[in-house]
Amino acid sequence: MAEMMYWEGLRRAHDEEMTRDPLVICMGEDIGVAGGTYKATKDLYEKFGEKRVMDTPISEGGYTGLGIGASFIGIRPIIEIMSVNFAWLAMDQMFNSAAKVRYMSGGQLTAPCVFRSAGGAAHQLGAQHSARMEKVFMGVAGLRVVTPSNPKQAYGMLKSAVRSDDPVFIYEHELMYNMKGEIPDEEYFHPLEGSEVTRSGADVTLFGYNISVHWCLKAAEILEKQHGISAEVVDLYALAPLDRAGIKKSISKTHRAVIAEEDEAPVGVGSEIIAIINEECFFELDAAPVRVHSALVPQPYNHTLEKAAIPDHQDVVNAVLKMFGKA
Secondary structure, three states, rough: OOOOOOOOOHHHHHHHHHOOOEEEEEEEOOOOOOOOOOOOOOHHHHHOOOOOOOOHHHOOHHHHHHHHHHOOOOOEEEEEEHHHHHHHHHHHHHHHHHHHHHHOOOOOOOOOOOOEEEEOOOOOOHHHHHOOOHHHOOOOOOOEEEOOEEEEEEHHHHHHHOOOOOOOOEEEEEOOOEEEEOOOOOOOOOOOOOOOEEEEOOOOOEEEEEOHHHHHHHHHHHHHHHHHHEEEEEEEOOOEEOOOOHHHHHHHHOOOEEEEEEOOOOOOHHHHHHHHHHHHHHHHHHOOOEEEEOOOOOOOOOOHHHHHHOOOOOHHHHHHHHHHOOO
């Protein structure tokens, strides 16, 4: 296996899929000559040319709509939206066209589009460049939502998404592009559904996704070493559809749940997971499920306030200790 950064995994997936299929294109702001804000399309412009690596104007609704329209006739676009905050401008195209066309056309049309976008608090980028909007996307019928937590997933999910006939939204985190990890030398396709137990435990389940998986892993280590609590960590890499069976399986084993998300709590991922826990395994519970989440405020620019607004691994530890009556 080769060790690669998160962005290098994405770039490799772009390169392999565009080499394999001439109908795969990518489009977005600064993805061509500049190679992408986070380098996910580095050097692809020189290799595939301006007709397949399209630099677009700052017009998210316009170029997203063009990509979706092209997908109706067989093109497979990978559409990069620089910051998920700007995805608001393209939501009508994604939600009313891409997500619905298969159903509205009786299966005569599909929209095999991939939407990639980055979000999250990335050290003083301000409220308009730090959003977490996965909760909005995961509530839209007809749209798959995945959120890779490591380079292998980033690589494998993008390849799977390109070959899916469904529209797929890939939520990435701005702080994770330089994360290193092993990626198989051979082609690898990561599932777009399911979840993964990244650490086995017996006393409580820590549910995370994307960057919060790493808070959960660090918290589990502290809980084991300092408090004798065995925590299982489940990576919910697919947010739509959520892995109800995987959630139920882990709760049936540990009987307690803490959900960690960087997003604000209302109508969020944690809310949906707790709803699933109540529906699927209420009588398995030894304690009420708990959410760890951001404060309900626009992301502050001031570093001290920013740090105070978002959770980290210590908040996960504190939530578990409170659940066990140790805090």
